[in-house]
Amino acid sequence: MKRLVWWTMALALVGLLGGRFWTPAWAEEAKKPSREGPPRNIILIGWDGAQRNHVMECLQRGELPTLKRLQQEGALVNIDVITGATDTKAGWTQILTGYHPTVTGVFSNGRFRDVPEGLSVFERLKKHFGQDFVCAAVIGKSGHCGEIRPPWKKPLEEVQKQQEKAEKRKAKQAAQEQPGAQAKPKPKAKPEYRIVEENGVQYAVFEGSPYYTMHKSCDVWEYGLMLDEKVGTRAIELLEKYKDKPFFFFVHFAEVDHSGHKHGENSAEYNAALISNDKWTGKIIEKLEQLGLYDKTLIYVTADHGFDEGKTSHSYAPYVFLGTNDPLVRRDGMRQDITPTILARFGVDLSKLQPPLDGEPLTQPATKPVLKAPETKPQAEKPKPKAKAKRKTQPVAP
Numbered sequence: 108m109k110r111l112v113w114w115t116m117a118l119a120l121v122g123l124l125g126g127r128f129w130t131p132a133w134a135e136e137a138k139k140p141s142r143e144g145p146p147r148n149i150i151l152i153g154w155d156g157a158q159r160n161h162v163m164e165c166l167q168r169g170e171l172p173t174l175k176r177l178q179q180e181g182a183l184v185n186i187d188v189i190t191g192a193t194d195t196k197a198g199w200t201q202i203l204t205g206y207h208p209t210v211t212g213v214f215s216n217g218r219f220r221d222v223p224e225g226l227s228v229f230e231r232l233k234k235h236f237g238q239d240f241v242c243a244a245v246i247g248k249s250g251h252c253g254e255i256r257p258p259w260k261k262p263l264e265e266v267q268k269q270q271e272k273a274e275k276r277k278a279k280q281a282a283q284e285q286p287g288a289q290a291k292p293k294p295k296a297k298p299e300y301r302i303v304e305e306n307g308v309q310y311a312v313f314e315g316s317p318y319y320t321m322h323k324s325c326d327v328w329e330y331g332l333m334l335d336e337k338v339g340t341r342a343i344e345l346l347e348k349y350k351d352k353p354f355f356f357f358v359h360f361a362e363v364d365h366s367g368h369k370h371g372e373n374s375a376e377y378n379a380a381l382i383s384n385d386k387w388t389g390k391i392i393e394k395l396e397q398l399g400l401y402d403k404t405l406i407y408v409t410a411d412h413g414f415d416e417g418k419t420s421h422s423y424a425p426y427v428f429l430g431t432n433d434p435l436v437r438r439d440g441m442r443q444d445i446t447p448t449i450l451a452r453f454g455v456d457l458s459k460l461q462p463p464l465d466g467e468p469l470t471q472p473a474t475k476p477v478l479k480a481p482e483t484k485p486q487a488e489k490p491k492p493k494a495k496a497k498r499k500t501q502p503v504a505p
């Protein structure tokens with residue numbers, strides 16, 4: 108009898124401590140999550156408007172534990188904006204396609220079109236994996252990122268009549284507000300439509316939003332959630348819903364950009380918003396861990412543009428970053444390199460894609476030059492000061 112008790116106790120001890128003390132080192136090594144192989148899932152997380160320098164300062168102060176963790180498990184590299192405006196439409200379009208604006212037609216928030224069919228990371232992945240693969244987008248912004256307005260047209264005559272009416276109304280209003288003041292002739296704004304002719308009738312064609320066509324390939328496309336809490340909570344709900352299928356999620360946090368415009372890049376509010384982005388990114392990782400999916404999921408955190416130092420604008424803010432748990436990411440890159448990285452990690456053969464991607468995976472040595480954005484806006488991209496110069500030489504009205 109005594110012997111049996113001893114044996115039971117010994118077995119219990121083995122059960123309790125076995126894993127910790129008696130597993131050989133090679134088995135421990137094999138148990139460690141290795142994310143070097145192809146992932147089951149990828150989540151691309153956007154910190155809209157997160158300036159690289161400010162992010163690095165926060166990291167040094169220990170304010171961004173999630174980004175720090177990603178850096179330790181994978182990498183934190185510099186991303187520079189080389190083509191397209193440092194704004195939201197140009198930024199997310201480039202990040203979600205891997206192309207320069209000359210291919211997508213999305214140059215800036217004001218100069219854009221519906222991205223041609225098939226070019227987005229969502230459409231590429233659906234084509235590669237089939238319909239069982241889940242694509243979802245949960246987006247904080249309501250304009251410039253996520254909005255899904257289709258292209259539309261109207262007879263040109265109607266559009267011009269409406270415009271004339273609107274101009275007359277404005278002139279009348281101005282005259283009422285400031286009687287006697289001479290209405291300044293404004294330089295005519297470039298029309299926001301192009302003209303096409305069909306069966307002898309001219310139409311004004313208005314562009315759709317960049318995301319209109321790509322959104323149709325997604326299982327879930329939600330935008331305008333505004334608050335990080337809403338975006339994060341919804342993303343976590345969707346992880347629960349789709350946990351049994353492989354997926355690609357785009358989760359977009361908007362609070363950094365919004366607080367930057369409201370309070371400035373050096374404000375306490377902007378700093379707090381970065382901490383909030385990090386916190387919600389952490390909650391998403393926590394959920395993945397609970398579901399047992401974290402070791403099979405690559406996370407990429409990036410931004411569409413930075414912020415003008417100390418200002419409430421990002422007219423030239425080309426310095427951002429990529430933080431990831433992907434141990435294969437090893438080099439700095441450009442905004443167009445992010446989709447190629449995601450596609451290559453999922454096993455898509457990039458050499459077969461048409462038109463050829465402009466970016467290259469950050470997991471491989473670059474074959475094209477990895478460019479760094481200049482400190483000041485390149486001359487060619489500055490708006491032409493033509494109109495201003497002309498006005499100066501004209502005689503000033505009394």
Ligand SMILES: [Zn+2]
Pocket residue numbers: 156195364365368421
């Ligand atoms: Zn902005």
